[in-house]
Amino acid sequence: MLRCTQADLILTRFGVFARGAIFAIGLACFTNAGGVAEESSAYIVEVSDVAVKVGEHSVLLATLRTRDGYRILHSYNNRVIKLSSEDDSVAFDREMVPATVQDETLIFAIGLRATKSGKHPINGLFRVGYIHGADEMAMVSLRLIANVTGTE
Helix, strand or coil, X not given: CCCCCHHHHHHHHHHHHHHHHHHHHXXXXXXXXXXXXXXXXXXXXXXXXXXXXXXCEEEEEEEEEECCCEEEXXXXXXXXXXXXXXXXXXXXXXXXXXXXXXXXXXXXXXXXXXXXXXXXXXXXXXXXXXXXXXXXXXXXXXXXXXXXXXXX
């Protein structure tokens, strides 16, 4: 017959706790690795905030410039998607905005309207591709973060 002592129970509980802690640490490291990967070594992201009168049309320009040694993957559908505002105070002309290419720079002209006055954080997701050297090709996601200020 198997007999459990108080020490055995404590060790068992500690083992369960330790495995859970190791799992949580591993998950945190995995999650943070995804966030770090979002910063591309291939592109420099430039986005300016926009101030626009409420109800009037404006364009937010975002550019992605290639770094030395990288080229744009022209055959990929380079675009910005998932445009949204934190408080639904910005209306976007399109759900997906394709890039235009000029001198190894991706340019995104994002049409929008502020529907309320005040400062409104917006975000989106660049989906872009690049070529590095002779044998590296990748498609990456980069965050678009900016502010649209609606004025009266």
